[in-house]
Amino acid sequence: MRLNRLDLIRYGRFSDAEIIFPKPAQGAPDVTVVFGPNEAGKSTTFHAFLELLFGFKSGQHPYAFRFERSDLLVGAELELPERGPVVLRRNSKRTQSLLDASDRPVSEGMLTSALHGLTRDAFEERFSLNEKGLREGGERIAGAQGDLGQLLHAGLSGLTGMSQTLDALSARADRFHKKRGRGTVLKVGSDRLKVIGQELRADRLTTEKERRLREDRDQRTVAFDAADTALRQAHQRQAAGRAAQVWYDRAATIEELSQALSDLPDGPDLPAGAAAHVAGLIEKITALSVRITESDAEIAKLDVVITEHPEDVAVVPLRAELDRLDQLTIAGAPLMGRASTAQADLARRVDEKAELAAQIKDALSRLRVPDAAPSALALEPDALEALAGAVQQCLTAHQSLGAAESAADAARAQLGDAPVEPQDLTALRAAFDAWRGVADLSAAEQAQERALATRTKAVAGLPSHWSALIDAGLPARETLDDVAREWTTLTADLASARSDLDVRAAELAAATADHRAQEAAPDVVDLAMTEQTRRKRDMVWQRHRDGLTPASADEFEDAMTADDGARAHYLSGAEARQRLRAAQSQLQTAKARHDTAQSLYDGLATRREEAQMRCGKLALALGLAEDASPSAFVGRLQALEHAADAAADVVNAQTALKAREVDQNSARDGLAQAAGSLGLDTGGDISTVVHRALTLEDSNRKAWDKWQDGAQALADLDDRAAQCAENYDLAQAQLDRMTAALPLADRTVEGVQAALPDLRQLHQVYAEHGKLSTRVEALEHAIDALKTGARRLARIMGDAGDGDPVQVIDDARARLIASERSGEKREDALRRREDTVAAKQRADTDLANAEAELAACFKRQATSDLPPRERVALLEKRDGLRAEKRVAENERDAARAGVDADLFDEELTRLPDATRMAELAQAVTDAQDLRDTARDAEREAARVHRATLEAADRSDLATEQATLQEELREGARQAAVARLGVLAARGALRRLAAERRSTMLRDVEAAFVAMTAPAWTGVDVWSQSDGEKLVGIQPSGNTVPVEQMSTGTMGQLYFALRLAGYRSFARDMGPLPMVLDDIMETFDDTRARAALKLCADIGAEGQAILFTHHAHLVDLARDTIEGVAVVDMPDRA
Amino acid sequence: MRLLVSADTHLGSPIRSVALRNPDLGDRLKQASRDTFAKIIDLAIDEQVDALMLAGDIFDNHYPDLKSRAFLVTQLSRAADAGVPTVLIRGNHDALLDHRAHGALGEGIHLLHKGAPTVVIGDTAFHGLSFDAAHVAKSFLPDYPQRVPDKRNVGLMHTSLDGAAGHDPYAPCAERDLMAHGYDLWCLGHIHAPFERADGPVLAVMPGIPQPRHFGERRGGSVTMVTLGEGAPEYERRAIGQLGFGEASVDLSDCADQQQVLRSLRAVFLEAQEAGRDTALRLHVTTEHHTAELITELAAEVLEGVEGVFLDKVKSSPPPDQQSAESDDLLRLMREELHEAGFRQAALDELEALRLALPADIAGALAEEELDALLEEAVAEVALTLHAGDTA
Incomplete structure (x- = not known):
């Protein structure tokens, strides 16, 4: 794998930045020095490269701040084995995050196989190294004590903690x-388990233990039952003794009582x-x-009282007449x-009645109708109030009418004459607004000037026929990018193919020569x-x-010699034939590879010519020379597009x-x-005339x-x-309706209003006169x-009845009371006499x-006297x-009841005995004590x-036991895992030493000496x-163990090991970029x-990328490594 | 009729988990089997069930203590006093239930055995057999009584139904034969994970162990409430155990720092929380940089702030792709080394030395047959420790 370009599209502070790692010239090491000051983003760049290869880590991202x-x-352009250059991108999604150049998801397998299954951490450990890692690696490999396996492993993997790991596991x-x-977990735990086991065994309630406890309990129960029986027997004897004593005492008492009774009279017991x-x-x-004696005296006394109070026959009619009089009422x-x-009251009332009749007459006189019947004018209160309300309604309506007429007269006097009505200027105002909106052309003129200036600037540097190029149509940006990328790729591929073809040609020549040599072997x-x-x-x-001639003999000798030689060679030539077959096979392979390389080269050359032609056409379309570099295409395209935009802006501004x-x-x-339709003067400055008319229109409109x-x-x-x-007319009509039936002298509003007080008095006096009558x-x-009643009472009492009726009635009432009292006394005496006789x-x-x-x-x-x-x-x-x-x-x-008969007889025979009860009580106490104890x-x-x-x-113990056993079980497994791990690791390191020493030691020595010479x-x-x-x-021939080397030397040794490890990996798996x-x-x-030369060695095997912020190291690299590429860190913006 | 069905209480048998090293949890659960049994009795009384079914293994042969029997009698008497009778049978752990040796259990407590295989409560006949041996190879089913006509029929059996895997082959019985015997309901015991089987109107219930004792019993922790009505029996599982066992996996590969690790662990623990009971959690961690030892320490720190979750065990392993990386020389060579005869002998010697030092009860953890598994762990452990300790 090679990193051709790293694209920092959106990452950290970088936006659309890229770092190109140029391919070295033929034969030069692949080393790129990336130079940038501190904080230029070198760590960010390396992080981005790792995330491109292995995907984004989940969680918060350290570079997601911009x-x-x-x-x-x-993104990056990677050169992958058997695939060539591939452009890839990586976003932060969890799945399908690896994309191709067109943002289509691609399989992770493409990278996984290229990375040989390395994880991110393993890649980082093996293929990156910084100053800190170098220093710490040197220090830590001292722990390996020079162990070859550990050192080679450190070189291969980048991991330096093997020694510490094995020590930690051990x-x-x-x-x-x-x-x-003594203090191990197992020892402490085992001891505790023993203690727990003993305690659990001691505590466990077994069947045998339970049986012993049960038997003990049963025996105690038997002993208790026996003691309880003894106690009961002692109680029985004590009871028998007590009964015998009672029997003995009571017998003596009975004898004494029988003697005393014999002197007393017979007969049954009294109740x-x-x-x-x-x-x-x-x-x-x-x-x-x-x-009885007292009753006889009382009867005689009562007979006297009865005689003294005889019965009165007038009582009943007197009571009836008086009751009738009491029922009579006045008011x-x-x-x-x-x-x-009543007599005096009657006279006073008659006088008052005459007075009221005189007042009625006066009222009628004031109303000027003396002959009218008072009942016709004595109105009820409701009628009087309605009449007063109608009068008030007439007065109020009259006042309102006067006020309204006054206000109308005042307003009419204030209004004055009407002004002239103004004209409608709406259309004129709309026209004026429209005109004012377009009156100023300066903004459009300035825009036109700016567009012209921009166009002039944009076309500077373009050929004169730039507008013709634009009119003819510009190629698309994607087309230019594709063509440029294809041209670049094809150029690089062609160079690579040429190199490969040369190598294959050399291999073919060597194979041909070897084949010839093998063929020529005797x-x-x-x-x-x-x-x-x-x-x-x-x-x-x-x-x-047939001939037996010397010549045939010689010929036969030669033929025989040749045959013997051929047979001898055949018998001894198995290895040579094998070599020849190998040479033939190698020759065929080399031919095939050469043909393939030639075919690939020819194909690429053809494709590049085609690409070159397309580039030429595009260059002409862009106004460039036909052989112009595709790298200039994009810039020219952008300039032309800019010019086209500027030209369009000019046209738009002019329009x-x-x-x-x-x-x-x-x-x-x-x-x-x-203005003309309104009669305004349109001869002069029309806008001024209109503006004035519109201004005056406001004041006219307001007036x-x-x-x-x-x-x-x-x-x-x-x-x-x-x-x-x-309203006034309606009120007057209402008043008229109400007074029509009244015999009033004046029915006007004022007349009725004046009569109202007399009408109210007439109503009051007339009502009082009626009540008094x-x-x-x-x-x-x-x-x-x-008077009638008094006469009847007098007749009952036998009087003449011509006196004062009230006096007659009082006499009758006194007569009745006296008769009733006498009757009451007589009745009382009769009742008491009857009671006394019964008693x-x-x-x-x-x-x-x-x-x-x-x-x-x-x-x-x-009988008795x-x-x-x-x-x-x-x-x-x-x-x-x-x-x-x-x-x-x-x-x-009773003393014998419930007492054992034999014990009773036995105790009775003992009496009299003064100490016997005490003896029995002691026996009971003793038995009680024994029973309680049992x-x-x-x-x-x-x-x-x-x-x-x-x-x-x-x-709790069982739980602790189980928990402890679990701990020890798990601890034992972990200890076994640790011991077996150390065992396996040491074996593996020995194997590693044996396996790699031949391939790595030379590299280690060469690198170490190069770094440390002449020490x-x-x-x-x-x-x-x-x-x-x-x-x-050392130069003196002395040998020094690794752990005795200085820290610096060990760091250099570690670097040498890493270099050898890289080369070993590159040989076995293929190169990966080393950072x-x-x-x-x-x-x-x-x-x-x-060190730079060693980096060049890495570059000779694969790709070395050196980040540095030291300019002198850049110079040293240029001086030391032939063809080294130096690139700058990109800007962050 | 409502029945509360339980089995396999294993009274006296403790919980086996390192989680109980936590003092609070250890104290809470030191009598877990007894406390859970008392909760079962409470549930039976609260729900006023018509009978409590105990389908064997009430005790545990490894903890033979007559105190457990006294405890059982006390608890079942409590239920009987509250009007809840108990029907029970012996399982392969119930020597303490030998009625000939220890006498009857009391009023309202019916131990069914060969001499008294049936008891009728209300309109239901309960059938059960108790066998005396700890290992019975034949099926009990042919010896069970025939169905009683005009009654509901309920059977209690302690059996490794269809030879259940992972359990001693105790009185194996074919499920098909069981369901065809003519009973309406079978209350089963012996298998510690609960299940139910329905075949038309017949139901078989395995209630599971009420209080799981170790990770292997993590599916237990329940009893089953069964209602016998007009149609097929209905059932409902009820959670009863105080501690459950769970497992969770967490991938720490992407954790950039320790804070992220702590956050990830806390999220896993919060997810493992279960209302109403504690959880002992077995944690599988995928990581390249953290040994199980370190994860255990970090987890302990996190768990101080998480209620009801405790650590049973931590298994730490590297990501699968790293374990098989073709380019890792050390892994490759270690694996090659494992197949060397000399190495295996040396490994067996190491194992034996350690095994001989262990208490006999736990020596099986390092049996020879464990060697291959231990070696696999060992290879992963070396890789993990190496990466965890090396940042160069």
């Missing part, structure tokens, strides 16, 4: 496990509370006797309450030749036998100016026509509009006055009714019952002794068994027990020259 990441684009494995290592019952009966009998109030004042005899010599010998022998002049004339004609507004306002005021007159009439009716009868019955009950209390008891109280006390004492005896018997019998032991055993079963298992004269390889070691040789970034900036001139 252009968006999606817009980044790089250290990792050792950290996990090392023989006799409970008998003494209290007897006492109660005695008290009851006494009380009842007293109550809603009871008559009786106001009977005494031992190149094939089987046919031996058969031919044998046939010739036999034929000559036959002739010799625009003419069009504007036409527009101006047309506008002037229109303006004159509009006319103002007069029209005033006339309109006057018309509105007249309309309003007419409306007010109409009604009241006087009611009073007179009431007084008549009162006496009940007391007689109760007394008889109490006496019978008292006798029943002593029924079936022995004692009064009831003493008798019942004696019987109660007897019953108390009987009860004590029964209790003692019950307690005695119970605790049983519970503890059960708890332990249960707790053991229910305990949380040691999952070092060569390198050598020592075989040691741990592998082959590279050493340096060296200012690796010589710390070298002195001598070392730099040597």
Whole structure:
């Protein structure tokens, strides 16, 4: 692969920039020095090259600051094996990012195969080197301790950390496990696992362990049951002892009570509370006797009261008449309450009524209708208010009419005469605006001048017939690019093909010579030749036998010798024949290659001639000489296109100016026509006349509009006055309708307005007079009714009834009250007498019952002379002794209940015994203690068994165990991987040393000596027990191990290794571009020259690209490397 | 009728992952199998299922502890007290369930075996067989009772159905024969990854291990709720385990700096987060510049800020195209070296030396048959370490 050109289309700060890497002349090394100052973008350029080859990395892009990441684009022309020059582009898409020159996606395989499967990192490591890498590489290969395999690997791959890698892997494995290592991961982990295992085994509840716990629990249960039985037995004996003691004591008590009862009377036990019952009966009998005596005295006293209060027959009619009078009312109030004042009130009301009649008469007089009925003018309030409203409506309408007529008269006086109406100048104004828009031609004239100047500048340097060339048609830019690219490509290909043809011709000549030489070799005899010599010998022998002459003998001898020689050569000539066949094959191959190269060359020559002819035609079309270089085509095309654009601009500017002049004339004609139609003077400066007319038109138009507004306002005021007159008429008609039925003396607005107060008074006085008449009439009716009632009451009481009615009524009311009180006393005495008689009868019955009950209390008891109280006390004492005896018997019998009979009898026989109960209590305490101890032991055993079963298992330990095992398992794998990796790597490095030493060591030595002479004269390889070691040789013949070399020397050794690695790769796989970034900036001139020569060696095998910002290195390169190409970094813009 | 089906609880068997080196996670999961079983009982009670099915391997032969049996009895009694009976059978890990040695389990807990292969609960007959040996080569199916007429019939079986790969061949049974036996539902155990098979109205359910113990059981972590109605049985898987295992891949080839690496790792971890349970993640990293050791350190740093995700293991490997690069002499020569008889013997010696130093329980990790895989890793590891450590 060769990089012919790198296109930085949109990348970093670069836009449409390119770096061309010229092909070297025949025989010169392919070295390009790219010169640019610091920060010129060398790193950017290398990055772009990597992204072209391997695609853009994902994520944020370091060079996407001027252009968006999606817009980044790089390209290159690469020379690929078996494909030749290919133009490729790369954008930042994730897929199909590799494009051809027409932006069509192409397969990545094209580059992958050309890069021999190298990854981006591997390419960067192998085919780039900078000063830092050189320095660090030198330092790091010291770690290899001269190991040949590692050093050659470093040279091949660019990777210098092999030693550290192997050490790191070994250290990792050792950290996990090392023989006799105490702190290794494995040792620590294994120890912990042992501890965990022991703890888990100890904690695990096995069947056997559980059985032991269960049996212990069961044994404790049996022991507890026995102790519990013993305790129960002790309790039983204690109970038997206690029962025997009770039996013994109660028997003695019963005997004493039987003795006491024998002195008391017989008879059944008294019921409970008998003494209290007897006492109660005695008290009851006494009380009842007293109550009967008191009742008899009360009855006699009540009979006296009844006699003193006889019954009154007038009570009922008096109450009825008085009730009727109480029902009578005056004006809603009871008559009786106001009977005494009714007479005086009647007189006062009659006077008030006469006064009101006089006021009515006065009002009618003021209204000037004294004879009119008051009811005809006593209007209701609503009618009065409506009448007042109609009067007010008439007054308001009259005032409005006066005001409107005054305003109209004032406006008419102010308006004055009408002015003259102005003319319509719209058309004139439009024409004036149109004319003013095209009045100025200076802008178009200036544009025309500018276009002429631009055209003059554009055609400077062009042939005189430039416009004819443009008219004939210019070739397309793409056509020029294609032709120029084809011509350049064909020229380069032709040179390459010529070179190849020369090489093939030389190869053919060499193969021909070799074939001839092999053919000429004496031992190149094939089987046919031996058969031919044998046939010739036999034929000559036959002739010799026939003739037997000396001549035939000689001839036979020669033939026999030739045959023997041929056979001898045939037998010894297998290798020569093999060589001949190889030479023949090589000759054929060389011929074929030569023919192919010749054919390719001829084809290319033909195509280039055709391209040359196309170039000539295009040159003529562009106004160039027929043999002009295609590189000039684009510039000329651009100049011609520029001239064509400028010429077109001139034509456009001239056309625009003419069009504007036409527009101006047309506008002037229109303006004159509009002015003439309005009668303006068109003889002089028409625009000035029109401008003045348009200016005056504004003030005239304003005066006319103002007069029209005033006339309109006057018309509105007249309309309003007419409306007010109409409203006044309507109000007057309404008032007339309302007063038509009233007997008024004056029905005008003013008359009605003056009568309104009298009408309001008449309405009020007339209403009061009506109310008072009604009241006087009611009073007179009431007084008549009162008199009638008084007469009836007098008749009931037996009086004459001619007195004051009120007094009669009061007497009747007093008579009624006295009779009612006497009747009440009589009724009360009768009721109390009846109650007392009934109470006496009940007391007689109760007394008889109490006496019978008292006798029943002593029924079936022995007879006695004692009064009831003493008798019942004696019987109660007897019953108390009987009860004590029964209790003692019950307690005695109860003491045996539930007690073992045998134990009871046994204990009873022991009595009396004062210490027996204490002995039994102690026995119970002892048994209790034993039982409690057994119970605790049983519970503890059960708890332990249960707790053991229910305990949380040691999952924490099991989990830690599992986790640790996982760690160790993974750690063991990693350790094994590390150890096996080291093993495999060391084996591979030995193989590498064996495989590459023959091809690389010479290159390493040559480069190392070239770089370090005269301090070092060569390198050598020592075989040691741990592998082959590279050493340096000094002029004195001393050998120095690599790790003992100075840092600078090791850096140079590393460079030598990289150079050898590059050459090895180039030989095996084919060359790839090697990028060296200012690796010589710390070298002195001598070392730099040597390094540059080595770069030339790279260029001899493949392509070397040197970036530098040191001008003196550029000079040194020009001085040191024949035909070196020097290019500048492109501008960033 | 609603049934909660579980199997393979392996009580007492711990989780095996380096992720448990995290103290919080280790503490949370130290009783993972017990805690998960208690959650199963809680679920059965909360959902008021008609019965709980346990299709064998309730215990683990590697952790024979009668405390686990006591725990089981306590939990199943809790369910029974809440009205949820349990039907269970023994699997190949259930020596602790030997009723002859340890007695009955309690009221409402039905261990089915040859002497009592059927129990009827409500309108459903449950059939099951428990075998005593850890390895049974023949099918249990011919010994299962016939279908009980006029009842729904549910079978419990611990079996490597159709000789499931990756599991001990325990009582292998053909799926076709199983589905044709006449039962309505089969509750199966032994295979730790859940699955369901339906054949017309017949359903077979393998609920899987409720709490996965290692990466190989990452598909587990569930129980199955089955509803027996008029038509075919319906089922629904319910997640139950506290920790799940997952794997994720991340390509760090394009990461220009460590910050990008950290960002990429964080994105992977956030994606692995699962609501309601922790995740132990196995991470496959494609990179040319980062060893597994370095990735593990960086991942630990990132995981401090990511809830519920923990690192199980890191596998770091170079991009595939680099592994086969024809131009890489070292790779080529290392691969050639692997085929040398002398080298293989030396490699076996190295392996044996390391294996002999390991505790016996984990010595299998470095068995001879692992050599080829280890060598492949070794070659990749050398390349990775070399590129990671060399920027020249």
